[in-house]
Amino acid sequence: MIDIGFIGAGTVGTALAVRLSGKGYPVVAVSSRTKASARRLAEAVSGCRICDDGQAVADIAHLVFITTPDDVIAPVVQGLHWHPGQSVVHCSGADSTDILEPARGCGAHVGGFHPLQTFASVAHAIENIPGSTFAIEAEEPLLSTLKEMASALEGSWVRLSAGDKVLYHAAAVVACNYFVTLVKLATDLWQSFGVPPEQATKAFLPLLHGTLKNIDNVGIPGCLTGPIARGDLGTIKKHILALEKAAPGVLSTYRELGLQTIPIALSKGKIDEERARELRELLAKEDRG
Numbered sequence: 001m002i003d004i005g006f007i008g009a010g011t012v013g014t015a016l017a018v019r020l021s022g023k024g025y026p027v028v029a030v031s032s033r034t035k036a037s038a039r040r041l042a043e044a045v046s047g048c049r050i051c052d053d054g055q056a057v058a059d060i061a062h063l064v065f066i067t068t069p070d071d072v073i074a075p076v077v078q079g080l081h082w083h084p085g086q087s088v089v090h091c092s093g094a095d096s097t098d099i100l101e102p103a104r105g106c107g108a109h110v111g112g113f114h115p116l117q118t119f120a121s122v123a124h125a126i127e128n129i130p131g132s133t134f135a136i137e138a139e140e141p142l143l144s145t146l147k148e149m150a151s152a153l154e155g156s157w158v159r160l161s162a163g164d165k166v167l168y169h170a171a172a173v174v175a176c177n178y179f180v181t182l183v184k185l186a187t188d189l190w191q192s193f194g195v196p197p198e199q200a201t202k203a204f205l206p207l208l209h210g211t212l213k214n215i216d217n218v219g220i221p222g223c224l225t226g227p228i229a230r231g232d233l234g235t236i237k238k239h240i241l242a243l244e245k246a247a248p249g250v251l252s253t254y255r256e257l258g259l260q261t262i263p264i265a266l267s268k269g270k271i272d273e274e275r276a277r278e279l280r281e282l283l284a285k286e287d288r289g
Contacts, residue, residue, distance in 0.1 A: 002087075002145065005029035005061025007054040007076060009037040012091050012115065013067030014044065015125035021045035023152040029060040033068075040122070055080050063087040063145070065113070066100075074099040082106035087142050089113050094169035096162035097137050111138030112165070113146050115155075118176050130154040135168055137161065183208070185250055192246045221267040228261045231271040233278060240282075258283040 004025055006013045009032035018041075021027045031051040032038035042048040051057050058064055058080050066073050070092045077100050082088060084107030088100055093114045100110035117132040119125035134150040134157045136143065143159070150157040160168055187200035195203070214223035227235040236258065243251045262279050265271050271279070 001025050003028045003060070003062045005051075005057040005064045006041065007031055007057050007064060007066045008033075008068035008072075009041040010067060010069075011119045011122050011125045013065060014041045014122050015119065015129050016065060016067065016091070016115075017041050017048070018044050018126050019129050019153055020149065021048075025149070025152070029057045031057045058082060058086070063089065066090045070095055078102045082108040084108065087111065087145065089138075089142070089146070091115070092165075093135065093172060094166050096165045098162055109138070109142040111142045111146055112136065112160070113138075113149070114169075116172060133158060135160050135165075137165065185253065189247055189250070221264045224261070224264050224268050228258055228279060229265045229268060229270055231265070231275040231279065233275075233282060236279070236282060255283045 001024060004017075004020060004027050006017055006027065006029070009017075009030050013030075013032075014037075017027045017030070021044075027045045027048050029049045029051050030038050030041045031054050032041070035050070038050045042050045049060070051060070054076055064086070066076055066088065067090075068076055073090050073092060073095065077088065080103075082103040086103075086106075086108040087110075088103040088108045089111040090097075090100060091114055092099075092112065093116075095112070097104075097110045097112050100108075104110045112135065114135040115129055115132045116135060117125075117128050119128065130153055132153070132155045134146070134153070134155055136146045136150065136157050137160050138146055147157055183201065183204060186204060187197045190200035190203075191197065211223070214225075217223075227239075239254065240251065243254055259280060262271075262276050262283075265279075266273070266276050
């Protein structure tokens, strides 16, 4: 198999190194801003050499993953000498392979390999990465190599072009990061009747798990439940009045999410166009002043 090196030994780099090594890919070299992180990665895989700098990794490995913070990728690539036929891959979700142009100019193959997953720590990253979808931006022959890696990691892959990356990453932020924000807003509302955030979060977890199961098993729009799915104007009016009094800062978010939910309810077929119009009028009243 192809010799792999890592420049950057943070959460994503370490998780990829551990999992790829476990699937038989030889991880032969690592460098990092701190010796401690490089040592952690090297100790987690067999046969990995700790290098003093990125150039040493580039001189040893045939495929180099650059798993530094996104803002550092371009300077790292610019500062190293790359070899014709070598492969250079970053793991940024938002950046295209354009930032790897200095390596391409040296005759290297360049690519992007982004795991669509959330990593709260190195341990969680190692646990979560199998089964993930990987966003791949590359041309042959590197494209086939990265597809094979995604399959080896028990995942699937989606091929993106340079122009797709920012919207792809924005979608991930909406699905993952803003999901956390919504749960935080919900638990904050429970504090108005004296339930602390930790208890509220635990109370919501079965509901959240059930929602994810419904999305998986039934799919969208069929999994949608709640007052908008039912066209329940009376309940939504009560929500608006309660939020106006207890949490006015949340009301605009409630209204906008409700408006975005109406088309899903229509697609499910439980409300008609007339009820959808009534829902829009109710939820958009604030916008009309």
